Amino acid sequence: MAFHEVSFPANLSFGSLGGPERRTEIVALTNGHEERSTPWAHSRRRYDAGMGLRSLDDVARLIAFFEARAGQLHGFRWKDWADFKSSTPSAAPGPQDQQIGRGDGVRRSFALRKSYQSGPARYWRPIVKPVAGTVLMAVGGIELRDTVDFNVDPATGTLTFSAPPEDGAEITAGFEFEVPVRFDTDRIAVSVSSFQAGELPQVPVIEVRI
Numbered sequence: 001m002a003f004h005e006v007s008f009p010a011n012l013s014f015g016s017l018g019g020p021e022r023r024t025e026i027v028a029l030t031n032g033h034e035e036r037s038t039p040w041a042h043s044r045r046r047y048d049a050g051m052g053l054r055s056l057d058d059v060a061r062l063i064a065f066f067e068a069r070a071g072q073l074h075g076f077r078w079k080d081w082a083d084f085k086s087s088t089p090s091a092a093p094g095p096q097d098q099q100i101g102r103g104d105g106v107r108r109s110f111a112l113r114k115s116y117q118s119g120p121a122r123y124w125r126p127i128v129k130p131v132a133g134t135v136l137m138a139v140g141g142i143e144l145r146d147t148v149d150f151n152v153d154p155a156t157g158t159l160t161f162s163a164p165p166e167d168g169a170e171i172t173a174g175f176e177f178e179v180p181v182r183f184d185t186d187r188i189a190v191s192v193s194s195f196q197a198g199e200l201p202q203v204p205v206i207e208v209r210i
Helices: 057-068 192-196
Strands: 003-007 019-021 023-027 032-037 044-048 075-078 098-102 110-111 115-116 120-126 136-139 152-155 158-161 170-174 179-183 204-207
Touching: 044 179, 098 110, 098 115
Parallel strands: 003 075
Antiparallel strands: 019 044, 023 032, 044 204, 075 179, 098 170, 110 158, 115 120, 136 170, 152 158, 179 204
16 A cells, blocks of 8 residues: 655644544344444544635645645545544653553564553554654553664554563553544545635545554
8 A cells, every 4th residue: 555654734634523433234133132243343533634724725735735645545644633642632641651562571572552441341442653752661660762772663653672571561652643544535626715705625534554
């Protein structure tokens, strides 16, 4: 898949509409009960980039970005202002925000992830596009030094330790992240008169699997 490691302008994604979606298959039984299942292990996010536009200058920046991605052809990074860090929205990311795994004394590479929990249910979301320079790590509660004790690949979300964490040591991390997406259309229709009157173009964006 063609993917450009470039971020959609953050000021244009601010104010956009969107969030996660799931796919659930429901079969109604003759006794009135249901059987529910899903073919998706992970949710997929959709957004409308047109909702973040505020001026014709914003439209020009959107069109330039759209043309550089060749419409749907190339993916890019998107900041979801409602969900872009490992901590709660009101807090700054910390090195013990999310449990990444446990050491076994041999393994050196781990993948970033984020937990979503409500009651007894928990969902682990893979984080594949961390923001460079924002990842904080701790092993056994002791914070490590970026580029010295560990390295992060911002294109995949893979952590590599300079030395394998000790057997049983809890590995935690804090970070900011973006969503890998592409445009879900090959056409952008903008009317200058309607835009000035408050009508915004629809520019659908959809998450891609990495």
